[in-house]
Amino acid sequence: MPAKSAAQQKAAGAALAAKRGEIKVSELQGASKEMYESMSEKELDEMASTKRKDKPEHVSESKR
Numbered sequence: 001m002p003a004k005s006a007a008q009q010k011a012a013g014a015a016l017a018a019k020r021g022e023i024k025v026s027e028l029q030g031a032s033k034e035m036y037e038s039m040s041e042k043e044l045d046e047m048a049s050t051k052r053k054d055k056p057e058h059v060s061e062s063k064r
Contacts, residue, residue, distance in 0.1 A: 001043065003050040005059040011035055012047035019044060 003009035008031070015035035017023045028036055035044060 001047060003047045003055065006052050006055045006057050007031075008059070009048060009050050009052060009055065012039075012044050015039065016041065016044040016048045 003012060011030070011032040012035055014023070014028060014032040018025045018028055018032075018036050019041045025033075025036060035047075039047075
């Protein structure tokens with residue numbers, strides 16, 4: 001599942017880093033913490049590896 005925004009891609013990257021033990025889970029907050037708890041490492045890797053070119057920084061609720 002590709003990221004829909006740059007912010008979502010960044011949050012997935014932070015959650016993935018925590019899953020891999022590169023950062024502490026306690027450093028996560030907001031969306032990245034929710035992603036860490038609810039997504040597998042494979043799902044996070046797919047979302048974090050999405051290209052950011054032409055992605056908006058944020059996507060409104062109505063466009064999700």
